[in-house]
Amino acid sequence: MKEKITGLHKCLTVPQIIALGFFCFVFAGGLILMLPICSADGTYTNFVDTLFTATSAVCVTGLVTIPTYSHWSLLGKIVIMVLIQLGGLGFMTCFTSVLILLGKRITLKERMIIQDSLNESRLQGLVKLVIRIIKGTFLVEGIGAFLYCFEFVPAYGLIKGIGVSIFTAVSAFCNAGFDVIGDYSLMPFNTGFFVNYVTMALIITGGIGFTVWWDLFRVVRLQKENRLGFKMNIRKLTLHSKIALSITLFLIFGGALCFFLLEYRNQATMGQMNLYEKITASLFQSVTTRTAGFFSIPQDKMSLSSQLLTVVLMFIGGSPAGTAGGIKTVTFGVIMLSIVSVIKGKENTEIYRRTIPANTVRKSLAIMMISLFTVIMGTMFLSITESSSSLMNVLFEVASAMATVGLTIGVTPTLTVPGKLLIIFLMYMGRIGVLTMALVFGLKRRKTNNSIKLPEENIMVG
Numbered sequence: 001m002k003e004k005i006t007g008l009h010k011c012l013t014v015p016q017i018i019a020l021g022f023f024c025f026v027f028a029g030g031l032i033l034m035l036p037i038c039s040a041d042g043t044y045t046n047f048v049d050t051l052f053t054a055t056s057a058v059c060v061t062g063l064v065t066i067p068t069y070s071h072w073s074l075l076g077k078i079v080i081m082v083l084i085q086l087g088g089l090g091f092m093t094c095f096t097s098v099l100i101l102l103g104k105r106i107t108l109k110e111r112m113i114i115q116d117s118l119n120e121s122r123l124q125g126l127v128k129l130v131i132r133i134i135k136g137t138f139l140v141e142g143i144g145a146f147l148y149c150f151e152f153v154p155a156y157g158l159i160k161g162i163g164v165s166i167f168t169a170v171s172a173f174c175n176a177g178f179d180v181i182g183d184y185s186l187m188p189f190n191t192g193f194f195v196n197y198v199t200m201a202l203i204i205t206g207g208i209g210f211t212v213w214w215d216l217f218r219v220v221r222l223q224k225e226n227r228l229g230f231k232m233n234i235r236k237l238t239l240h241s242k243i244a245l246s247i248t249l250f251l252i253f254g255g256a257l258c259f260f261l262l263e264y265r266n267q268a269t270m271g272q273m274n275l276y277e278k279i280t281a282s283l284f285q286s287v288t289t290r291t292a293g294f295f296s297i298p299q300d301k302m303s304l305s306s307q308l309l310t311v312v313l314m315f316i317g318g319s320p321a322g323t324a325g326g327i328k329t330v331t332f333g334v335i336m337l338s339i340v341s342v343i344k345g346k347e348n349t350e351i352y353r354r355t356i357p358a359n360t361v362r363k364s365l366a367i368m369m370i371s372l373f374t375v376i377m378g379t380m381f382l383s384i385t386e387s388s389s390s391l392m393n394v395l396f397e398v399a400s401a402m403a404t405v406g407l408t409i410g411v412t413p414t415l416t417v418p419g420k421l422l423i424i425f426l427m428y429m430g431r432i433g434v435l436t437m438a439l440v441f442g443l444k445r446r447k448t449n450n451s452i453k454l455p456e457e458n459i460m461v462g
Contacts, residue, residue: 014112015439019432021091022058026428029054029083038076045071048420055424057083059431060323062177062293062406063397065413065420069180077180081167087431088174088206088323089137096130133210137173140205144169147198151189172202175323177293177406186284190296196280203292207318208248215241239354240330244319247329248290255286255313259306268301289313291324293406300409304392307409311396314403315375325404325430327371334364363435370434375402378426385419386411401426 012020033050036042049065056063057080068080086094096114099106106114106127114126145165152168153161164180171178179185189195205213215238223233237245260282263270270278284296289310299307317326338349338361349356378398379391386394389411397411401423415423429437 015436018091018436019440022432025058025086026055032079033076038073038079040071040073048417052420052424054083055427058087059404059427060084060087060174060176061404061427063401063408063412065415068178069182081170084174084176085170093130093133097134141169141173144198144202147194151192151194172199173206175203175206175291185295187296191277196284199294200284200287203287203290207290207322207324209244209319209322211321212241212244239352242352243330243333247333252286256282258309259285262303262306266303269297290318291326291403291405299407307392307396311399314399314405317403327368331364331367334361335368367434375399382419382422385416402430404430
């Protein structure tokens with residue numbers, strides 16, 4: 001992290017290059033969206049609103065101050081879709097792709113930036129990983145767009161239906177939450193099988209993390225080669241993949257069960273649905289809180305308990321090295337495991353017959369506490385700028401922005417200019433990561449001599 005990168009700028013550190021790359025995407029997108037040709041009525045759009053939209057797209061959030069489906073022209077919508085794709089893939093993945101297309105050599109310094117941006121532990125095979133990510137992304141989005149056509153083409157006609165299908169597939173896979181359907185997101189299709197389950201599949205696939213993808217593919221190949229049985233090969237998954245998959249499944253189905261119970265009789269959300277539709281809506285609400293931003297039931301009509309549950313799930317988010325935000329499932333899992341180890345009186349944090357390094361536990365705790373502090377401070381400041389909004393509405397908005405989710409219960413369209421700027425900062429910080437942001441502003445890691453241990457002294461806690 002402390003290495004200087006000479007290939008891009010000899011004076012910048014790795015975190016600063018990553019942050020600068022995302023900023024360039026955001027600023028360029030904001031300038032382009034200002035142009036009259038990008039708006040449906042052919043007029044200039046306020047720069048604060050275009051900057052907000054560009055930030056939301058690049059940071060794959062989905063919060064918008066102006067309606068995507070009605071305000072932007074076809075070109076404007078294409079620009080937003082491109083920004084979503086760039087933001088979902090990440091700055092260094094896009095930069096590396098350009099270098100590969102131009103036939104340029106990827107230097108060691110540039111590989112180090114890729115390693116940091118993808119949270120990889122090894123330098124070996126990073127270029128091949130980037131190529132696989134690009135190919136896998138377009139393949140999954142293409143399949144999703146094809147399946148969407150079964151719903152959107154009959155609803156909108158051939159040309160528009162295909163366009164809506166492509167836009168929604170890119171937005172869903174990148175966990176962005178942008179849509180070109182209308183003011184009510186996917187609510188008009190909340191009973192449609194393809195729209196609901198294809199969207200959930202794309203959200204989960206994008207949010208689970210590229211590292212888990214390739215680990216699962218490796219296990220599938222092993223299954224074909226050794227025929228030892230599914231359970232035996234599953235054990236060969238890395239510890240990262242096991243924790244990411246376990247926490248993801250727990251949060252999806254646990255969250256769905258809670259939403260089902262909390263909203264079962266709520267006539268404004270699920271009360272009038274049949275059992276199948278309630279199960280689908282509960283699953284969708286649980287999945288979309290993984291930083292996707294789509295919704296099939298009105299968020300402002302949910303009970304306070306459901307809104308608070310949504311805030312918690314948004315805060316946790318998806319998995320590392322994917323398109324999702326939040327503190328990440330693995331971070332949450334490590335913290336929960338460390339709590340269990342303390343309760344059981346164990347010195348080490350253990351799971352699946354493996355010990356999680358103490359440094360990883362400390363890093364997870366730091367990420368959670370910095371993120372929690374940011375949400376609290378953001379809520380405090382936004383409650384000042386948006387004094388007419390309730391505390392729950394403000395907390396929901398801040399958590400949604402910080403975790404790059406995109407769900408709102410009515411605050412976004414009425415934001416003041418200071419409120420918009422605060423949400424822009426939170427979306428940007430949520431996308432590049434709280435530790436990266438800390439390092440951007442000069443909080444450097446110092447090498448320490450681990451062989452020297454200072455005297456211990458007990459203190460009282462709890």
